[in-house]
Amino acid sequence: MQINRVTVIGAGIMGHGIAEVVSMAGFPVVLEDAFPEALKKAEGSLKASLERMKKSGKISDAAYSEIIGRISFSSNMAEAVRDADLVIEAVPEIPDLKVSVIKDITANCRADAIVASNTSNIRISTLAGHAQSPERVLGLHFFNPPVIMKLVEVIKSDRTAQDVFDATYEFSKKIGKTPIKVLKDSPGFVVNRINAPESLLFCLLLDRNMAKPEEIDAFAKSQGLPMGPYELMDYVGIDTVVHSLEYYADTLDKEYGKCTYFNRFMKSGKLGLKSGSGFYVWENGHAKIPEAKPANVLDLMDILSVEINEAVKIIEEGVAQPADIEIGVKLGMNRPFGPISVAEGLTNAEIKKKLTTLSQKFDTKIFYPAKSIESGKLREVISGKAKTPEAPKAAETHAAEHTEQSGEPVRLERNEKTRVAHLILNNTKNNLINSEVLASLEKHLKNLWNDHEINVIIVRGEGNNLSAGAQLTQFFSGPMDFSENSRVGERVFRLLSEIPKITIAEMKGFTLGGGFELSIWCDIRVATPETTIGFPETTLGLVPGWGGSQRLSKLLGMSRAAYLILTGERFDGKYAHEIGLVSRIFDKEKLAEETDRLGEELAWKIAPVSAAMAKKLIYKGSEMGADDGLEMESVAMGLLYGTDDLKEGISAFLQKRKPEYKGR
Ligand SMILES: NC(=O)c1ccc[n+]([C@@H]2O[C@H](COP(=O)([O-])OP(=O)(O)OC[C@H]3O[C@@H](n4cnc5c(N)ncnc54)[C@H](O)[C@@H]3O)[C@@H](O)[C@H]2O)c1
Missing domain, CATH: 3.40.50.720 (NAD(P)-binding Rossmann-like Domain)
Structure with a gap:
């Protein structure tokens, strides 16, 4: 056609x-x-x-x-x-x-x-x-x-x-x-439907005399939104908003007709920009907004929770897929993030609490938590994994074209024969790291901790990159939330250095920011001469916040770490090899093959008990004085003395055969 x-x-x-x-x-x-x-x-x-x-x-x-x-x-x-x-x-x-x-x-x-x-x-x-x-x-x-x-x-x-x-x-x-x-015909479709409960909320705020338009708009702008809601409604036309609410009252929920405050503006001919005045007076295409202090009757989370709630309802009804909703809100409302990525940074419990409170405060069931939030299934729904009664068939949606995430963001592949496990990042084209990636990584590392069949873990990226860094569009509700995200990343990445197995980072393509941090927490790094490495954080108003500011200087010394962090400079795998950051360099075409070969070799050659002890001695030892470190080393030797692995190592050496270590 x-x-x-x-x-x-x-x-x-x-x-x-x-x-x-x-x-x-x-x-x-x-x-x-x-x-x-x-x-x-x-x-x-x-x-x-x-x-x-x-x-x-x-x-x-x-x-x-x-x-x-x-x-x-x-x-x-x-x-x-x-x-x-x-x-x-x-x-x-x-x-x-x-x-x-x-x-x-x-x-x-x-x-x-x-x-x-x-x-x-x-x-x-x-x-x-x-x-x-x-x-x-x-x-x-x-x-x-x-x-x-x-x-x-x-x-x-x-x-x-x-x-x-x-x-x-x-x-x-x-x-x-x-x-x-x-995919399913709903009043307002995606973007306007997500806006619908917000329009009601902004109507109710005026109806109850809780704040003036300019105070709410000042608040919205202070939170980084490009335009305040009342300025936007003036721009679109108050009559349009009123007609939409009337239509939603007829087709979605009669409670959309609960607030008639906006109708008064319409009836008096105050339609916004098109009539010269609405909530504000308009001159030369600009609203004259009175100076006002930001209102404190609501917080950004109220607005975002209402959006998330409607997005969840849309998914439950099979109207659209999460990835399309995210794109729709970002592009349709000119936002850096949509409700799906905002929801990814919040817990089911906090959204549910917000919505329940709003619903009681404004006495409307429109703000009441959607079924999936009510039953604690927010994560499943926004990741597209939940079975919703009317969800469209996967083949029908083609959502994969936009899908930033399909299945688990980190895949675990373990091979008992080679004793090597792979943790494969598979999140967006560039394997960006967000809270879901961290949670998935943490889960797999904890499962591998006591897995005696596995001696080596290779961290790899699906596609051409290990990871281009943190997903910067992920939403954080405030400084505490952002700080907590840093803490979680530090905790999870650190597991790579603490786990009693050898960890190898395969650095390829873009290995930047959070992706670079992920690799420096591993024991061994391999790369190609072309790998692009660097910490761009300081060029964005950040610092490497998943342990990079501390760990890099341990690996390279303070001078090099300061240079790389304070210049944000990108460098290649060849240079990384020269300065000792990367231990082995492989041809791009053979990277996976050679990394696997190295992993498999270490998995049988290195006694697991020795690997576990050596890691502790190297990393803990670097944090203590020489006397304590040496004392720890001699204690470790005593512990190793009684192990089966030591006996096996020595007898295999004497018998000129491959050892068969048990990790005991
Ligand atoms: N304006 C927006 O911001 C916006 C955004 C997205 C979608 N829409 C939708 O787009 C549609 C049009 O909105 P608009 O803002 O362009 O409206 P508009 O009033 O600016 O334009 C509508 C045009 O339709 C013409 N018209 C009326 N009856 C007609 C007929 N029988 N045959 C042919 N032409 C006829 C009018 O003369 C007018 O030029 C609406 O459905 C609206 O909801 C509007």
Whole structure:
């Protein structure tokens, strides 16, 4: 199913922007509007936008003419849709109007054309119900302004055909957008649905006279949000917010109708930017926000918990997969993190407590914890592992394209024959380290601790990198939380030096920041000449916080450690070998093979009891005075004297055979 010719119905704010995006991607597009003056305005806005791009050097003079040349304007719907492969309707958000427009489109377009609605909230199934071929109708929700916002939600109705969905999804990529899959038709889809309970919360705050808009906005900005919620609602239009809440009250939960405070603004014509005033007075496109102290009636966790709760409900209902929700909120709300990564940094218990309190405080069940949070299954749900009653089949979702995590983020592979275990990082393309990776690593190391079949552990990364570092987009609720994350990383990485087995870090590709720290806690490091190593933390306003600031100087001495940490300089495996950080250097193509060979050799050659004792003597000894260290060494010798491994080692040596150590 090829999409080449596109028609956009409705040349307003969204319609003209969508036509611009489509034409910029090289597709011919017809822009239709029932009102000629709207078409004229759209043409002016389109040209002004392209002029701006031309001036800033984003497009050439030739490209400008080509883009304009591909757009034709029409006020005849039947003609406009006749040859289209894809028709996108962007008429006002009035259900009856949309139903009749979609009916008209499907009556006039080709039988095999795809018909998409840019509705913000209305269920596609409701709109498609009256179409001639509902299976060819779906949602294609752009964000404002379409030229800038990368996100589109591709929405399946109860009846949308899979090939229609797939073709539209692929087309969205061709026009330079990042599509997410909305697999089940829900009011508000993903991003607006996650916003819905927040709108209610902000309405209730004013309704109960708990704070002024400027105080809440000052608070939101103090927490790093790009725009305060009331400024944003003014920008979007208070009428839009009111209509959305009314629609959610009808379709999702009648408690969305609980707060009517915003309706008063709407009734008095205060709609925000478009009417010149709303919560604030607007001048030259900017809100005049009175100076205010940040409100203290809520904290960031309240807002984020409400978002997480709605995200969990969406997953439970099978509307979208966690990875798509994360991308949707990040791109749709211009945030550095979405609700899934925020939830990863919090416990089920704290979110549940927050939501229960909010639900009681505002007397609404909308904030009450979702089923999975109520039953302590937050982790399973956000990792996509929980069986939700209506969750879409994996084959249907294709979520793997975005999936930053599939299965466990660290895989354990143990081989009793070779006595070598592999811990393989498998989290995102660059094996970024987050709290889930740490938890998984800790679990495996604890399981391996008394595993007498395993003598050597190789830490490896799936793909081309060991690890490019910590996942910086992970959310932390405050300094204590961030500090705790550092403590957890230190504790887990340290296990690699304490575990009574030889640990080998296979440093390849990017081995940066947290990935570099992971490797320096191992006993032995191997690399390729090309491995890229370094501590970029100080260039980001951080310090190596998983033991790197302490351990590197133990390995390399203070001078080298200070240089590498204070310059943030990247260096290669060859240099790492020269300064003794890396013990063996292997060709890139043979890295895994040679590392395994080394591991297998040490696994039979080195007596496990000796490895365990030697590690203690080296690492603990480096923290004590020479006398104590030497005393510890002689005690260790005494302990080794009675072991089976010592007897076996000596008799194998005398008999010129391979020893068979038991670790006793
Ligand atoms: N504005 C936003 O921020 C935004 C963001 C995402 C999605 N949307 C959705 O996009 C759609 C359009 O919103 P908008 O903000 O562009 O609205 P708009 O009012 O700016 O534009 C709507 C256009 O549709 C035209 N129109 C009305 N009836 C028509 C008909 N029968 N046939 C052809 N044209 C007709 C109007 O003349 C107008 O030009 C809505 O569904 C809205 O919810 C809006």
